[in-house]
Amino acid sequence: MSLFKKELTRSFKKAFSLHEDTATHDEIKSRILSGGQVTGTNMCILICAILIASVGLNTGSTAVIIGAMLISPLMGSILAMAYSVASADSSRFRRHLYGFLIQVIISLIVSTLYFLLSPIDKPSTELLARTQPSVYDVIIATAGGFAGIIGSTRKDKVTNIIPGVAIATALMPPVCTCGFALAHMEWRMLAGASYLFIVNCYFIFLAAVLILDILKIPKVSAISDFQWRRLRRRMVRNTVIVLLPSILFTVLMLRAS
Numbered sequence: 001m002s003l004f005k006k007e008l009t010r011s012f013k014k015a016f017s018l019h020e021d022t023a024t025h026d027e028i029k030s031r032i033l034s035g036g037q038v039t040g041t042n043m044c045i046l047i048c049a050i051l052i053a054s055v056g057l058n059t060g061s062t063a064v065i066i067g068a069m070l071i072s073p074l075m076g077s078i079l080a081m082a083y084s085v086a087s088a089d090s091s092r093f094r095r096h097l098y099g100f101l102i103q104v105i106i107s108l109i110v111s112t113l114y115f116l117l118s119p120i121d122k123p124s125t126e127l128l129a130r131t132q133p134s135v136y137d138v139i140i141a142t143a144g145g146f147a148g149i150i151g152s153t154r155k156d157k158v159t160n161i162i163p164g165v166a167i168a169t170a171l172m173p174p175v176c177t178c179g180f181a182l183a184h185m186e187w188r189m190l191a192g193a194s195y196l197f198i199v200n201c202y203f204i205f206l207a208a209v210l211i212l213d214i215l216k217i218p219k220v221s222a223i224s225d226f227q228w229r230r231l232r233r234r235m236v237r238n239t240v241i242v243l244l245p246s247i248l249f250t251v252l253m254l255r256a257s
Contacts, residue, residue: 023155025218029083031152033092035073036080038099042073043106049073050107053172054114054179060124065173072172074103078201079149082208085231089220104175111179121184130170130177131192133199134250138243141200145207153215171200195245202242206235 023031049072056064077100084093115121174197181190223231 021155022153022215028153028215028217032079032083035076036096036099038077038102043103045071046073046103046106047110049172050110050176051114053176054111057124057126057173057176057180058115058118058120060126062126065126068172069170074100074171075148075204077103078205079152079208082149082205083212083217085209086212086217087220088223092220107172107175108179108182111176112182115180115183123180123186123189126173127177127180130174130196131189132249132253133192133196133246134253135246136250137196137199138203138246141203142207145204146211148204149208149211153211171197174200199242199246202238206239209235
């Protein structure tokens with residue numbers, strides 16, 4: 001019986017091991033950081049994605065919105081920031097954070113301009129759907145973050161995971177919804193869409209950091225146990241801060257329904 005138990009435990013651990021088919025650390029670094037670069041090409045693609053998503057949200061076309069999510073480069077910047085934290089590289093984290101903020105600002109400007117010029121000024125159901133974040137969005141973003149980073153760290157990169165994560169976690173539509181809210185001065189809509197975007201970004205980032213830590217990504221600079229514990233405490237604190245409003249919104253939503 002003890003032999004059977006040992007074999008079962010070994011098989012179970014092997015089945016869920018993340019180390020069996022992991023790519024080399026150099027390959028993981030190259031993949032993730034290259035995807036987070038803010039280049040002219042990425043910015044052009046980002047603007048195209050913003051316009052496509054804005055049109056889809058404005059007209060209520062789900063298929064068009066999905067197309068925009070598939071070509072959006074925002075996911076790459078989030079994973080690059082996660083890699084920077086896992087590798088204790090604060091300067092690289094700042095660079096990718098600034099690049100991500102530039103992408104978000106450009107997204108807001110382009111989407112706001114589109115909705116200012118669009119003759120359709122009534123919010124579609126697709127727009128309204130991005131203004132009521134809940135715990136379910138936290139679950140989706142976390143699961144999507146785990147799937148995305150696990151797929152990106154395999155020897156044979158799983159190419160169908162990142163597009164699926166992009167569709168599930170929906171980074172582009174909330175930003176464009178913020179653009180609609182700014183164009184029409186809908187401040188409650190702006191608050192809801194902004195919070196949904198923050199939830200999606202943060203929990204994708206958190207999931208990626210956890211997996212990269214499990215894979216023991218090499219640290220760029222030495223970090224003491226005290227510094228690492230302090231970093232973890234900050235992440236726990238930030239997680240609670242981001243999570244609490246979604247719990248409140250979920251309770252209110254369930255009571256209303």
